[in-house]
Amino acid sequence: xxxxxxxxxxxxxxxxxxxxxxxxxxxxxxxxxxxxxxxxxxxxxxxxxxxxxxxxxxxxxxxxxxxxxxxxxxxxxxxxxxxxxxxxxxxxxxxxxxxxxxxxxxxxxxxxxxxxxxxxxxxxxxxxxxxxxxxxxxxxxxxxxxxxxxxxxxxxxxx
Numbered sequence: 265x266x267x268x269x270x271x272x273x274x275x276x277x278x279x280x281x282x283x284x285x286x287x288x289x290x291x292x293x294x295x296x297x298x299x300x301x302x303x304x305x306x307x308x309x310x311x312x313x314x315x316x317x318x319x320x321x322x323x324x325x326x327x328x329x330x331x332x333x334x335x336x337x338x339x340x341x342x343x344x345x346x347x348x349x350x351x352x353x354x355x356x357x358x359x360x361x362x363x364x365x366x367x368x369x370x371x372x373x374x375x376x377x378x379x380x381x382x383x384x385x386x387x388x389x390x391x392x393x394x395x396x397x398x399x400x401x402x403x404x405x406x407x408x409x410x411x412x413x414x415x416x417x418x419x420x421x422x423x
Contacts, residue, residue: 268309272302272321279328292332299325352401355379359395360408366390372406374398381406 275298282291303321306314360374360381367389372381383390384399384407396408 266305266309266311268302268305268314268317268321270302271298271305275299275302275325289332289336292328296325296328296332299328301325355398355401355406358398359411360398360406362390362392362394362396365392366394366396366408369405372396372408374406379406380404381408383407384409 275295278291278295278298280295281287282289282295285291299321303318303323303325305318306321307318308314311317355374358374360372360379362370362381363373363378364370366372366381366383368386369380369382370390372379381396381398382405383396388410390396390408390410395411397411398406399409400407
């Protein structure tokens, strides 16, 4: 096996490795450059297939580089547009289960933790097991609003 084939196979292996590993495109760029280098080596060899294999490897390498460039730009742009939401910011909008009656303060279970909570209007009552939506976080207290009961349960209570 000549050097052109080995370099091209290493380039293909790097491209496949990029699909399996999250390296940020480093392996894809190296793989594409490996294909181009394999094509150049194939053009310089004396084999009869060099006239076809060399340009094919170079074209495949260039196409891989162009695809790598455009895909990487889109991925980076998608990640830059996301606002960073961590900690208490992530709780806003989450559904919580009431663990001690909110009248107007009590405790709720949300995202695997027990939080102190109070109702948003300050005079509502939510019984044990009720569902609430987190509207805001004030220090270590969640401001919550009761969720409407499902339609089926409202009808059962009326009968």
